[in-house]
Amino acid sequence: MDQITARIITNEKLTEEIYQLVFYSPELIEQKPVPGQFLHVRVSEHLEPLLRRPISIHDIDHHLMQCTLIYRVGGKGTQFLREKREGDSLDILGPLGNGFPMEEINEGEQVVLLGGGVGIPPLYYLAKELVKKEIPLTILLGYNSKEHSFLIKKFSQVGEVNIATMDGTEGIKGTVVDLITDYLNEKLLQTGSTFYACGPTPMLKAIQNEWLDTPINGYLSLEERMGCGIGACYGCVIKVDTMIDPKGYKKICQEGPVFSFREVLL
Amino acid sequence: MSGNRLKVQLGNLELQNPIMPASGCFGFGREYSQLYDLSQLGAVIVKATTLESRLGNNTPRLAETPAGMLNSIGLQNPGVNAVIEEELPWLEQFHVPIIVNVAGTMTEDYVEVAERISKAKGVSMIELNISCPNVKCGGITFGTDPQTAYDLTKAVKEASQVPVFVKLSPNVTDIVAMAKAVEEAGADGLSMINTLIGMRFDLKTKKPILANQVGGLSGPAIKPVALRMIYEVYKQVSIPIIGMGGISSAEDVAEFFLAGASAVAIGTANFVDPYVMPKIINDLPRVLNQMGVEKIADLTGEGWNLI
Numbered sequence: 110m111d112q113i114t115a116r117i118i119t120n121e122k123l124t125e126e127i128y129q130l131v132f133y134s135p136e137l138i139e140q141k142p143v144p145g146q147f148l149h150v151r152v153s154e155h156l157e158p159l160l161r162r163p164i165s166i167h168d169i170d171h172h173l174m175q176c177t178l179i180y181r182v183g184g185k186g187t188q189f190l191r192e193k194r195e196g197d198s199l200d201i202l203g204p205l206g207n208g209f210p211m212e213e214i215n216e217g218e219q220v221v222l223l224g225g226g227v228g229i230p231p232l233y234y235l236a237k238e239l240v241k242k243e244i245p246l247t248i249l250l251g252y253n254s255k256e257h258s259f260l261i262k263k264f265s266q267v268g269e270v271n272i273a274t275m276d277g278t279e280g281i282k283g284t285v286v287d288l289i290t291d292y293l294n295e296k297l298l299q300t301g302s303t304f305y306a307c308g309p310t311p312m313l314k315a316i317q318n319e320w321l322d323t324p325i326n327g328y329l330s331l332e333e334r335m336g337c338g339i340g341a342c343y344g345c346v347i348k349v350d351t352m353i354d355p356k357g358y359k360k361i362c363q364e365g366p367v368f369s370f371r372e373v374l375l
Numbered sequence: 376m377s378g379n380r381l382k383v384q385l386g387n388l389e390l391q392n393p394i395m396p397a398s399g400c401f402g403f404g405r406e407y408s409q410l411y412d413l414s415q416l417g418a419v420i421v422k423a424t425t426l427e428s429r430l431g432n433n434t435p436r437l438a439e440t441p442a443g444m445l446n447s448i449g450l451q452n453p454g455v456n457a458v459i460e461e462e463l464p465w466l467e468q469f470h471v472p473i474i475v476n477v478a479g480t481m482t483e484d485y486v487e488v489a490e491r492i493s494k495a496k497g498v499s500m501i502e503l504n505i506s507c508p509n510v511k512c513g514g515i516t517f518g519t520d521p522q523t524a525y526d527l528t529k530a531v532k533e534a535s536q537v538p539v540f541v542k543l544s545p546n547v548t549d550i551v552a553m554a555k556a557v558e559e560a561g562a563d564g565l566s567m568i569n570t571l572i573g574m575r576f577d578l579k580t581k582k583p584i585l586a587n588q589v590g591g592l593s594g595p596a597i598k599p600v601a602l603r604m605i606y607e608v609y610k611q612v613s614i615p616i617i618g619m620g621g622i623s624s625a626e627d628v629a630e631f632f633l634a635g636a637s638a639v640a641i642g643t644a645n646f647v648d649p650y651v652m653p654k655i656i657n658d659l660p661r662v663l664n665q666m667g668v669e670k671i672a673d674l675t676g677e678g679w680n681l682i
Contacts, residue, residue, distance in 0.1 A: 151648075157442050338646070342400060342448070344436050345434070
């Protein structure tokens with residue numbers, strides 16, 4: 110990790126509240142960021158907002174030495190980020206955290222990606238890397254509505270995509286968890302399989318409940334307000350099963366943000 | 376030589392420069408050591424250490440505020456044994472004075488931690504934490520009553536083999552009374568200030584943002600309060616003060632010296648700019664030049680002299 114000044118190439122709207130920012134940074138690419146890692150972004154030079162904002166890496170183009178971030182404009186910090194323009198500099202700290210473990214996936218295994226809302230973007234860089242390993246992907250994506258959906262086309266190029274929306278305007282009506290069909294479960298259990306999920310906590314909790322009693326292997330990427338972003342301040346922690354770690358809490362920024370779905374208490 | 380210009384004394388302890396991280400904002404140094412060489416720092420104050428390991432508070436533990444932040448970490452730390460066995464030997468490699476922040480619930484555990492940690496190799500000083508706003512027992516209860524603070528300081532002073540600086544809470548009516556009480560009890564110096572107790576609410580849930588409801592306010596927002604308190608205390612005591620509270624530039628450091636600080640600690644600013652401490656160290660000679668001052672140590676308490 111390091112603090113890097115990158116140059117913004119584009120910063121554009123994908124939906125009413127989702128924005129995509131592309132920047133050029135050989136210094137970052139040199140550090141070989143992996144899927145699931147994040148950057149701690151300084152959104153303003155001023156005293157407010159003071160703290161950096163953690164944003165997951167959506168994609169890396171090693172050839173062009175570009176990195177793409179996708180973020181939801183919610184509070185003040187991301188409103189500042191939205192105002193950045195082509196040519197502006199961007200102060201980033203990263204790459205931070207541990208990525209999605211991919212080493213243990215065997216040939217012929219099923220891999221399922223589950224993303225909800227702004228939790229969807231980091232799964233794309235992961236999908237690209239898994240496709241390189243010729244692993245077939247089932248991709249389950251959840252949005253509030255068709256209007257709020259984004260990245261569907263991009264994901265369709267790397268796997269079989271199923272959509273759920275809360276209002277039923279695209280795909281089935283419901284959440285990502287409603288896309289876990291008996292057929293899919295059967296397929297997963299037969300082949301030995303791994304899932305990767307990123308999204309709001311209730312979604313991750315539902316996934317945990319769904320598969321805790323099965324032999325399925327899986328990882329969750331968590332989100333939390335962060336201070337330092339590197340493990341020094343103990344601000345962003347998650348409770349873990351004390352049978353697994355007696356410390357009781359793990360630091361999301363440093364020991365995560367990706368955790369085995371069995372170890373975290375959501 | 377800029378080196379000599381930045382030298383300061385905290386009692387008998389000489390620091391190559393006055394810059395150190397504030398306790399709790401720097402862990403035990405491992406994370407920031409991945410970014411720069413910690414031997415550049417004047418000293419390192421490590422995270423609060425308690426007798427037994429502590430899990431800390433529930434989350435959310437952080438909330439942002441105008442020009443600042445609230446935290447309610449709750450003294451999460453691995454306990455004194457792990458600090459002595461695993462953290463301090465590692466930190467020693469940088470050859471900078473190590474100051475350990477000591478926290479507890481009762482006098483007995485404060486004393487035990489102080490006794491053990493003060494014998495550990497490389498520890499130059501104890502920072503006695505009587506002001507953590509985020510734990511239910513101990514911490515701040517010791518920091519709001521002069522008599523209780525006196526008793527605890529005296530007990531810890533007797534147990535410690537190294538100098539004891541007492542970290543004062545700003546959440547009191549009369550900061551001078553607190554400062555005088557701990558000085559009388561034998562404190563070798565003061566650290567001031569700890570965080571101010573504050574709150575924020577979430578409009579969606581209508582509840583406090585922090586799981587602990589309240590937390591400690593830090594960052595540039597509290598700088599004027601810290602300066603005022605140091606200024607008030609400086610003339611009333613004869614022990615040195617480590618100043619802290621919202622420092623994020625070399626100019627801020629100079630202001631704290633004018634108010635009465637002999638060294639400073641930097642906390643929240645590390646989160647904004649991870650290189651802030653080495654940058655300030657490099658920038659201080661420029662500020663001294665602008666002020667027409669040769670040595671930074673000459674600035675301590677200068678704010679009083681022109682009145």
